[in-house]
Amino acid sequence: xxxxxxxxxxxxxxxxxxxxxxxxxxxxxxxxxxxxxxxxxxxxxxxxxxxxxxxxxxxxxxxxxxxxxxxxxxxxxxxxxxxxxxxxxxxxxxxxxxxxxxxxxxxxxxxxxxxxxxxxxxxxxxxxxxxxxxxxxxxxxxxxxxxxxxxxxxxxxxxxxxxxxxxxxxxxxxxxxxxxxxxxxxxxxxxxxxxxxx
Amino acid sequence: xxxxxxxxxxxxxxxxxxxxxxxxxxxxxxxxxxxxxxxxxxxxxxxxxxxxxxxxxxxxxxxxxxxxxxxxxxxxxxxxxxxxxxxxxxxxxxxxxxxxxxxxxxxxxxxxxx
Numbered sequence: 566x567x568x569x570x571x572x573x574x575x576x577x578x579x580x581x582x583x584x585x586x587x588x589x590x591x592x593x594x595x596x597x598x599x600x601x602x603x604x605x606x607x608x609x610x611x612x613x614x615x616x617x618x619x620x621x622x623x624x625x626x627x628x629x630x631x632x633x634x635x636x637x638x639x640x641x642x643x644x645x646x647x648x649x650x651x652x653x654x655x656x657x658x659x660x661x662x663x664x665x666x667x668x669x670x671x672x673x674x675x676x677x678x679x680x681x682x683x684x685x686x687x688x689x690x691x692x693x694x695x696x697x698x699x700x701x702x703x704x705x706x707x708x709x710x711x712x713x714x715x716x717x718x719x720x721x722x723x724x725x726x727x728x729x730x731x732x733x734x735x736x737x738x739x740x741x742x743x744x745x746x747x748x749x750x751x752x753x754x755x756x757x758x759x760x761x762x763x
Numbered sequence: 764x765x766x767x768x769x770x771x772x773x774x775x776x777x778x779x780x781x782x783x784x785x786x787x788x789x790x791x792x793x794x795x796x797x798x799x800x801x802x803x804x805x806x807x808x809x810x811x812x813x814x815x816x817x818x819x820x821x822x823x824x825x826x827x828x829x830x831x832x833x834x835x836x837x838x839x840x841x842x843x844x845x846x847x848x849x850x851x852x853x854x855x856x857x858x859x860x861x862x863x864x865x866x867x868x869x870x871x872x873x874x875x876x877x
Contacts, residue, residue, distance in 0.1 A: 579820045580856040582869050583789040601876075607828040638788075638824055643872025650789040650822055666834075670787040672860040672869065700861075743877040750870050757861040 579646045584746055585668055585699065587654040587692070588677035589685025593706040593736035594653035595637045597677065600742045602639025602651065636663070651746075654689070664692060673749035674701035677736070680714045683722055690723055700756040704734040704745045786823045786838045791853040792845075793820040801849055808832045809840045816850050 586594045599606045637653040652667045654660075668674065674693055678686040693701040705712070705719055714722075716731050725731065730752050734745040794817040802810045811830040815821065821829075827837035844850040857865040 578853060578856060579791050579793075580853075580865070580868075581789045581791050581822060582860065582865060583787070607825065638828075640822075640825070641873075641876060643869060643876060647868055647872055648791070648820075648822075649869055649872070650824070652788065652824070667788060669785075670789065670855075670860050672866060740877050743873055747870060747873055747877075750866050750873070753861055754863060754866050754870075757863070759863045 579648060581648045581650060583650045583652060583671045584749060585652050585654060585671045585674040586677065587664075587674055587686075587689040587701075588656075589679075589682070589687075589689060590656040591682070592677040592679045592686055593708070594677055597675075597706075597734070597736035597742050597745070598637050598639040598651045598653050600736060600739050601641060601746070603642060604640050606637040606639050606653075636660075636667070656685075661692070664697075668697050668699050671699045673746075673753045674699045675734075675745050675749045676701055676703045677706050677734070678703060678719070678723065679706055679708060680719060681708070683719070687723070690725060694725070700749075700753040702730040702732060702745070702749045702752050704732050704748075707733055707735045710735055786841060786852065788824040788834070789822045790855075791820045791822055792816050792826060792841055793851050793853065794849065795851055798849070801847075805844075805849075806840075808836065809844060812837060812840055813844055813849055816844075820853065 586597055588594055595606060636655045639651045641649045641651070643649050652671075654664050654667055674697070676686060676689045676693060678690075690703065693699065703719075703723065703725055705714075705716065712733055716733070720727075720731050730748055732745060732748050735741040794813065797817040802813060805813060808830070812826050812832060815826055815830050823837060823841065824834065826832075826841070827834045830837070832840065841850060841852070845852045859865075
């Protein structure tokens with residue numbers, strides 16, 4: 566097994582970190598990832614095998630109901646030796662084992678919600694409250710650029726603890742999206758010990 | 764997508780579905796020295812992964828997506844390629860994703876990026 570370890574290696578030892586972007590269908594996960602990513606978000610069909618295609622035919626019109634693994638990811642090169650990856654979770658409950666896989670090794674998570682359809686993000690909130698150790702924040706996506714509900718109402722409706730940061734984001738706006746990522750990382754800083762052990 | 768349509772995914776891996784080392788979806792893989800003769804001995808899928816990785820350090824997920832090889836198969840094939848010294852699996856520089864030194868670097872990098 567070849568691992569990068571010697572100081573005079575030809576390949577610089579690049580480090581990667583990961584933030585998970587979760588939430589229900591249509592809450593803006595893909596938008597947020599594409600707003601900040603330096604590569605076009607890579608998604609769905611690339612993950613399918615030909616074998617599964619024969620049982621789960623792809624159909625553009627049914628894109629949201631087919632059994633494709635709808636996962637998007639993006640990449641931001643933060644330094645010559647540091648890459649941040651953003652992974653959007655697949656929305657369908659049947660892909661939840663994939664959530665575990667995506668969340669393993671993540672530094673933070675952002676759960677996106679749409680106040681017009683809060684319920685689609687309930688499973689994601691439940692997941693990070695109960696089934697994952699990854700610290701998370703909840704970000705209300707301002708679809709029309711305006712905030713329609715006060716945040717404390719959203720918090721009550723979602724039933725998330727006061728310890729979970731709640732913020733607004735405009736997923737179409739790069740600065741705003743980056744702010745939500747920063748909030749998630751700062752939250753992890755607050756929730757974890759300085760010298761963390763796995 | 765150009766995965767071989769006539770074989771089920773794990774035929775490509777000899778039936779193996781697990782790897783000895785856990786490769787995260789964001790674990791970086793690179794090629795130190797591209798060997799054009801090595802590709803001749805690789806399966807089409809492993810060859811695509813090897814050639815793609817030679818473009819520069821990329822995550823397991825990127826390699827999987829760009830090569831049209833499913834994530835599970837990609838992990839097994841990358842492990843084989845690493846065992847044969849064709850690719851390097853970058854060690855995690857920090858023992859935990861919550862290591863504050865890592866978090867601080869990412870935060871500083873994002874602030875600059877914003």
